[in-house]
Amino acid sequence: MKGLKIGLNSILDSAFPTGGPVNGSDDTNVQAGGFSPSTLLETFIPGYSHIHRILLVNFGFDVTLVVSFGAALWVSARILKSVWTVLAGLMKSYFMAEITVSSKDEIHGHLIQFLAHQYKISSSRRLMAETPSKSAWELDNEDTESPETSTDATGQIKWLNFSNQEAKSQPRFTPAIGSHNFWFDGTYFQLKRKEVSVLDEIGGGGAAAFKDKEVLTLSCFGRSTDSIKRLIQHAKGHYHLGHKAKTIIKRPAPKDLRRFGGRGSWVKIAERPCRPMKTVVLDEARKMDVLADINEYLNPTTARWYANRGIPYRRGYLFYGPPGTGKTSLTFALAGVFGLDIHVVSLLEPTLTEEELGMLFTNLPARCIVLLEDIDTAGLIRVEAPEETTESDDKRDFNVGDLTKAFKKARVASHEGRVLVMTTNHPEKLDEALIRPGRVDHQVPFSHASQTQIKELFERMYTDDLPTTKIVIAPDSQSDVLTPPMTPISVEFEKNGHGGEESELEDIARRFSKKVPENMFSPAEIQGFLLKRKTEPRKALEEVGEWVRGMEGIKKGVGRSFGEGR
Numbered sequence: 001m002k003g004l005k006i007g008l009n010s011i012l013d014s015a016f017p018t019g020g021p022v023n024g025s026d027d028t029n030v031q032a033g034g035f036s037p038s039t040l041l042e043t044f045i046p047g048y049s050h051i052h053r054i055l056l057v058n059f060g061f062d063v064t065l066v067v068s069f070g071a072a073l074w075v076s077a078r079i080l081k082s083v084w085t086v087l088a089g090l091m092k093s094y095f096m097a098e099i100t101v102s103s104k105d106e107i108h109g110h111l112i113q114f115l116a117h118q119y120k121i122s123s124s125r126r127l128m129a130e131t132p133s134k135s136a137w138e139l140d141n142e143d144t145e146s147p148e149t150s151t152d153a154t155g156q157i158k159w160l161n162f163s164n165q166e167a168k169s170q171p172r173f174t175p176a177i178g179s180h181n182f183w184f185d186g187t188y189f190q191l192k193r194k195e196v197s198v199l200d201e202i203g204g205g206g207a208a209a210f211k212d213k214e215v216l217t218l219s220c221f222g223r224s225t226d227s228i229k230r231l232i233q234h235a236k237g238h239y240h241l242g243h244k245a246k247t248i249i250k251r252p253a254p255k256d257l258r259r260f261g262g263r264g265s266w267v268k269i270a271e272r273p274c275r276p277m278k279t280v281v282l283d284e285a286r287k288m289d290v291l292a293d294i295n296e297y298l299n300p301t302t303a304r305w306y307a308n309r310g311i312p313y314r315r316g317y318l319f320y321g322p323p324g325t326g327k328t329s330l331t332f333a334l335a336g337v338f339g340l341d342i343h344v345v346s347l348l349e350p351t352l353t354e355e356e357l358g359m360l361f362t363n364l365p366a367r368c369i370v371l372l373e374d375i376d377t378a379g380l381i382r383v384e385a386p387e388e389t390t391e392s393d394d395k396r397d398f399n400v401g402d403l404t405k406a407f408k409k410a411r412v413a414s415h416e417g418r419v420l421v422m423t424t425n426h427p428e429k430l431d432e433a434l435i436r437p438g439r440v441d442h443q444v445p446f447s448h449a450s451q452t453q454i455k456e457l458f459e460r461m462y463t464d465d466l467p468t469t470k471i472v473i474a475p476d477s478q479s480d481v482l483t484p485p486m487t488p489i490s491v492e493f494e495k496n497g498h499g500g501e502e503s504e505l506e507d508i509a510r511r512f513s514k515k516v517p518e519n520m521f522s523p524a525e526i527q528g529f530l531l532k533r534k535t536e537p538r539k540a541l542e543e544v545g546e547w548v549r550g551m552e553g554i555k556k557g558v559g560r561s562f563g564e565g566r
């Protein structure tokens with residue numbers, strides 16, 4: 001043991017010469033002008049020489065050697081770290097490629113979601129836990145615990161209870177703020193998540209506040225960013241994989257976010273399963289007409305055709321008719337068929353100015369549906385609003401004049417390639433300029449339910465769950481051929497195993513439709529009646545006569561009465 005101690009001492013001694021005697025001597029006796037670590041340590045730790053002497057005398061242990069060794073290690077580590085920083089900086093500048101993504105861009109969300117998925121596999125030690133927000137549609141796909149029976153032993157209804165749903169929801173784990181390394185597709189990537197504070201103006205009144213924004217940097221070895229681009233593309237594909245049968249609905253972002261322009265001008269407000277076209281009860285020929293027209297319009301060869309002839313490549317549709325007749329429903333079904341997102345603009349939004357509408361239009365994706373609902377409401381407001389409202393007045397309401405001007409302004413780059421759908425209950429109130437050809441190319445009338453529609457609505461309500469429409473995505477996502485999938489238009493009843501049931505349903509549906517006067521009720525009204533008897537087709541048939549009489553009374557001027565129409 002002693003031999004080992006002497007050996008260690010001599011190694012340390014030669015590595016860190018103290019300039020004075022070590023073993024069995026007191027280095028406080030170092031001659032004036034001599035240097036020893038003990039004297040140096042004494043200046044930093046008062047009383048150190050006493051401790052050193054006690055340990056040396058009583059245990060023969062020179063603590064200075066250990067302290068010197070530790071200090072030398074620390075200094076070496078600092079030097080190595082500095083060298084590494086310089087080398088890493090050089091490496092980054094000359095041998096690494098990187099791409100930065102701001103949290104304001106949707107790619108950020110795609111990447112984080114993809115990495116969250118990756119990290120489940122690679123079990124990182126630094127994760128951030130998030131509570132994912134889910135819509136009722138998404139919950140539907142999960143293994144949610146559902147009670148096996150809806151009644152208890154005594155026959156009492158068991159009420160569903162969701163009080164613990166937050167506790168049951170699975171958190172999502174994403175890479176924490178900081179640096180992470182991971183392999184993907186044979187390439188080693190470095191991911192840096194960093195939060196930065198940016199000075200942001202609030203409300204446009206000159207006031208500003210710091211807001212946190214996240215910046216994500218992806219880097220890899222090599223002088224080309226191709227691998228990172230591939231990773232981003234993959235993450236986007238991964239994200240959209242789970243969304244192919246969904247329709248995304250977006251609205252203009254809040255005013256202070258819209259100012260920045262870009263894709264951030266629109267925010268996703270909902271994501272719904274695609275509405276199958278066959279659930280929209282409308283004249284087949286009319287439906288086919290719109291489908292064929294949009295299909296033709298979206299075809300890339302059509303864009304070239306327009307360009308070669310100098311004709312603005314735009315297509316506007318006006319869906320008009322009484323409330324609840326399927327205008328919005330058809331728009332959603334069209335979005336599902338063509339795999340397009342819907343950008344909804346409400347002209348009653350008080351902060352939307354004419355310039356902003358133009359700006360919003362210029363920030364639309366290349367292909368999408370823009371839905372301007374109830375455009376007549378804007379026209380009505382124009383009549384009532386004072387003529388001399390100024391543009392700077394943010395509180396003013398939109399009007400048809402503004403909308404027409406905004407369309408003109410946005411013409412340069414805006415809605416080319418987009419499908420514009422405007423809906424109205426009062427086409428007669430619309431400004432001529434708004435619906436002239438070039439703005440509205442196709443007008444689709446919607447009306448109260450015909451006999452066939454009533455029968456179809458009835459059959460749809462009581463047929464077993466319709467199969468989910470699958471949107472066929474071209475195998476090569478880069479392909480610019482936008483061929484929509486074949487859409488089943490005609491209603492096909494699912495066989496439910498009860499041989500005669502199907503024809504009985506048809507029979508009840510036919511008798512039901514005979515009891516409801518044609519062109520008097522909107523599909524929404526009929527649907528509302530049926531929904532209250534959604535598992536009882538025979539009861540619906542029995543009660544429809546009384547319902548019709550009650551509703552006729554209301555429609556003949558008795559006015560709106562709550563509780564009627566049951």
Ligand SMILES: Nc1ncnc2c1ncn2[C@@H]1O[C@H](COP(=O)(O)OP(=O)(O)OP(=O)(O)O)[C@@H](O)[C@H]1O
Binds near residue numbers: 326328522524
């Ligand atoms: N033609 C239809 N086929 C199937 N369902 C319909 C039809 N028309 C209305 N509905 C049902 O009625 C409800 C309201 O329909 P929708 O919002 O499409 O009507 P709308 O014409 O856009 O009404 P509004 O003019 O008030 O905006 C929806 O639940 C929809 O499913």
